[in-house]
Amino acid sequence: MNPSRCLLSLLTAATLAAQTSPEALHPASERLRAEAFRTHGAYEDLAWLCDRIGHRLAGSPQLDQAIAWAQTRMKAAGLVNVHAEPVMVPHWVRGKESAELLLPAPHRLNILGLGGSVGTPQGGLTADVVVVGSFDELDQLGSAVKGKIVLFDVPWKGYGHTVVYRHDGAAKAARHGAVGALVRSVGPVSLDTPHTGVMEYDSAFPKIPTASVTLEAATQMRRMQARGERIRMKLEMGAKTLPDAPSANVVGEIRGTGKPEEVIILSGHLDSWDVGQGAQDDGAGSMIALEAARLIQALSLKPRRTIRVVLYTNEENGLRGGLGYRDAHRAEFKNIIAAFESDSGSERIKAFSLDLRKATPEAKASALASLKKLAGALEPFGPIELRLGGSGADVGPMVAEGVPGIGVGHAATHYFDIHHTHADTFDKVEKDDLAHNAAALASIAFALAQAEVRFH
Amino acid sequence: MNPSRCLLSLLTAATLAAQTSPEALHPASERLRAEAFRTHGAYEDLAWLCDRIGHRLAGSPQLDQAIAWAQTRMKAAGLVNVHAEPVMVPHWVRGKESAELLLPAPHRLNILGLGGSVGTPQGGLTADVVVVGSFDELDQLGSAVKGKIVLFDVPWKGYGHTVVYRHDGAAKAARHGAVGALVRSVGPVSLDTPHTGVMEYDSAFPKIPTASVTLEAATQMRRMQARGERIRMKLEMGAKTLPDAPSANVVGEIRGTGKPEEVIILSGHLDSWDVGQGAQDDGAGSMIALEAARLIQALSLKPRRTIRVVLYTNEENGLRGGLGYRDAHRAEFKNIIAAFESDSGSERIKAFSLDLRKATPEAKASALASLKKLAGALEPFGPIELRLGGSGADVGPMVAEGVPGIGVGHAATHYFDIHHTHADTFDKVEKDDLAHNAAALASIAFALAQAEVRFH
Incomplete structure (x- = not known):
């Protein structure tokens, strides 16, 4: 100046x-x-x-x-x-993570573990997947999701509406005995794009590993389920919470x-x-x-x-x-x-x-x-x-x-x-x-x- | 009927x-x-x-x-x-591949090896990166790219215009002694989206490993170079061509x-x-x-x-x-x-x-x-x-x-x-x-x- x-x-x-x-x-x-x-x-x-x-x-x-x-x-x-x-x-750290569809056909899945999630057991978690579109649908299935991974395939209807599935999905799924929870990424569009974000457990139920999958993968698993195909996946997450x-x-x-x-x-x-x-x-x-x-x-x-x-x-x-x-x-x-x-x-x-x-x-x-x-x-x-x-x-x-x-x-x-x-x-x-x-x-x-x- | x-x-x-x-x-x-x-x-x-x-x-x-x-x-x-x-x-197989920026700061890079590329040596390839915007710019640098990885950061101007950098980039870079070649993915938009595709070597020059990086990473390295920062990366590609x-x-x-x-x-x-x-x-x-x-x-x-x-x-x-x-x-x-x-x-x-x-x-x-x-x-x-x-x-x-x-x-x-x-x-x-x-x-x-x- x-x-x-x-x-x-x-x-x-x-x-x-x-x-x-x-x-x-x-x-x-x-x-x-x-x-x-x-x-x-x-x-x-x-x-x-x-x-x-x-x-x-x-x-x-x-x-x-x-x-x-x-x-x-x-x-x-x-x-x-x-x-x-x-x-x-x-101090949450993601660690190494990966997911793979095993049935009905092998597919690589692009995931992001949700912030605060626990990891999977050593060697990963292999389980069948059940796709639901809402918490109500999950509650109707009830114990049918026991031992399975629940995928919340919920279309984007604005952040406030949809983010509850990311935040509460694991807790709600664990309540019915699920061993893992996935959520369709909370966003309107995707180029194979997973979105992370924070989640929260309910202390009354077990902490189960939880991650987001892409819009592409969520809708694919939805189609598979609609065709009556058995969906089975392997999830590996090294996530942990440090002091x-x-x-x-x-x-x-x-x-x-x-x-x-x-x-x-x-x-x-x-x-x-x-x-x-x-x-x-x-x-x-x-x-x-x-x-x-x-x-x-x-x-x-x-x-x-x-x-x-x-x-x-x-x-x-x-x-x-x-x-x-x-x-x-x-x-x-x-x-x-x-x-x-x-x-x-x-x-x-x-x-x-x-x-x-x-x-x-x-x-x-x-x-x-x-x-x-x-x-x-x-x-x-x-x-x-x-x-x-x-x-x-x-x-x-x-x-x-x-x-x-x-x-x-x-x-x-x-x-x-x-x-x-x-x-x-x-x-x-x-x-x-x-x-x-x-x-x-x-x-x-x-x-x-x-x-x-x-x-x- | x-x-x-x-x-x-x-x-x-x-x-x-x-x-x-x-x-x-x-x-x-x-x-x-x-x-x-x-x-x-x-x-x-x-x-x-x-x-x-x-x-x-x-x-x-x-x-x-x-x-x-x-x-x-x-x-x-x-x-x-x-x-x-x-x-x-x-029968080209991608194998395992990864890339990481080491300098000026560590960053994960999302890459896709180009179809037909050779892999890197065992243990990966670590080298400095030089960013160019055209083959002319590369030719002007000439032997200055020797021993380096050349990144073609070429904005999308339609497939026909831009794809030549994916197809010929490795051959042109190898001609000047580069040890690797990267290309900004050939596409108009990106959500951290690498695009693969076929490339071709020139038999007169060495076959060097080549991959696409995302628009995000290409423009980031361009900014780093413009600030005068040294860019160094590690590239690992297990690509090979079988019979x-x-x-x-x-x-x-x-x-x-x-x-x-x-x-x-x-x-x-x-x-x-x-x-x-x-x-x-x-x-x-x-x-x-x-x-x-x-x-x-x-x-x-x-x-x-x-x-x-x-x-x-x-x-x-x-x-x-x-x-x-x-x-x-x-x-x-x-x-x-x-x-x-x-x-x-x-x-x-x-x-x-x-x-x-x-x-x-x-x-x-x-x-x-x-x-x-x-x-x-x-x-x-x-x-x-x-x-x-x-x-x-x-x-x-x-x-x-x-x-x-x-x-x-x-x-x-x-x-x-x-x-x-x-x-x-x-x-x-x-x-x-x-x-x-x-x-x-x-x-x-x-x-x-x-x-x-x-x-x-």
Whole structure:
């Protein structure tokens, strides 16, 4: 930056800092947007995270690397109070895994063990397969699935609807004596693409190994069963859960000039599944949170309230980052003005949704009206809806106790195609989308930092 | 079929057999279409081929199974002269293969060795990687690639444009002393999807191992190189070529009632790559050829000329089926009225293209005009273009010697997404498309069997 531009920036920042009218923030947003598209810092950082570190499951050396690297990036961006806040995280390891159809004909199956699953016995598990389309169908079969592997072949009807089969399938199958559980991958399309994700056992029933199979394999076994053919498979999974491992949330701040004790959190999660590169889930969300702060800092905009970046650990298989943050920051809740979380990919932001769990309907409406007073700050970004709705998993534990969450609602037209797969990689990220998103997040955050508004 | 319907069929068939005006064939096409949609035989057969036999590379037991099974299906359909015509085929086996990026950071790579490649030395091949975007770029580097693995990171610009890098990449890289060659998979999209396919060495240079990597991995290595990072990988391939194996083309006929020595060939290839199920390439083409004949037979339509189904072996990595058929049937060429080949998937037929290699432009125009006289037979199928163009690889050797080829031009909007991958599976096939295609092929073939037309 040359001296005259620097002076202009300082003057503008000073002027802005004195303003509380959100309409006056529009020029700041324009500058944040221009800076984002000039520097493309989120894109460069995300490329590095994906290419040089790669996937980052809780307990892995890659996550440790990412935690160290994120602190150096925060410091380089001029954030202060950069530190890691330790939490212990689950340490599940996939091990070697494979599956093969033996009857009615040999076929290789492409699987991904589900996070938290136990492994198979040494030498693998060989059993007949029973295909069901729902929990009801399973319950009707009852003890007929004893000693068998249950395959939940449930077509995609949106993530929320279908993910319950991934999460609860093993527990429900074990209840009836099944020795293994498979789930059709939770996603709308497939190029022989298995999707992993977390599952949970019911302590009342045995822990049985569980994995996802592809849409291709699930529908194939369904056809075989419909023809009356006996389906038999061999499943080998080396999965195991090791003792909890140390990890940390990464935190850095731009301290507020007027009300530093009042905090706006910008966040994503740094961990990912142990496949692909965790580009969309949630490298993108993490990097736009970091970039939003960097943009504000780079333009020497001086927020009145503190803007804090939090990159959580272990969203995927434990939420220990979000839970730990809640426990460590309870005393601060009343001063957390809003906790933004971006965790639905890298496509353009279409909405910010205010998540108030303890407010009355009237209070929610009033809070939304307050948020909408900041809409001017988003004008450079085209239509972005401000509405009530959900926020994010990591901020969830705080939000459940009354902290206002703000979900960053990205268009997610292809998000679930690659979510939790080997295909969640950097090449699917559009450079301009990241710049747009970082600047939009920076703009609304800065507007909120300047305003008098409170949502709770 | 009840007796009165049977009588009606016989009468209709007799009437049709006496007709040579193609306009009068429209009712036959309507009946073929109705029968195809009533029975969906191609769909059922393709499901069996995919689910029970699976992929079918030359030399594999699965291809042998498919050859035996296809004959039983032809006999069940009432075809006569059902037999296998032996040819020897290449016998390449993939063996165990894996690849891993070692520098600048460890990453698993999903690869598929290219058909015909040699394996790596025992213990694998570890070398630095150089990324190039074209053969020109490789030539400019020249001896700088000596001892290295060359990655051809060439974006998809249509199959014909890009496939040369898969086919010739290893030979071109070996010429400059490279010890291995990789190619970005030849396809427009990827969910971590490697595409195999055939490659060829240049006998003047060493045979080096060669494989495809995914779009994801190719663009990642490109980014690494652009950042100036050293890229080092370990490649292990157990690929080898065994002695040629016995195989066969499968043939069956509906003998012509008027001119049985004049033959219309309906064909596809029964072999596939050793990944996925060979559903689109070319199970679909094979099954519509068989189904077209079955439909004609089921309706007791009595073609004047012979309709012959030929399911070739070894299109993918040798073309020995097509070459063998040419050699064995040379004496018959003048009586092969047309050789149809369907080898571009299962999507709806949009064109039939007449491939006349030895005709003058005037003769081609005249032949096309003759083909267009049969257009009435395609009326029930919506717009299907009749034009000059290519035919297919298997009929190619005959067509090169003057036999008229007719290419079956399917819409191929998603064909190359899954072509030669683990994702070429039955679930991607639309039931109604197969019925439509089988009936359209049956209709034009039957019209041609009834007509006096000759294209050569």
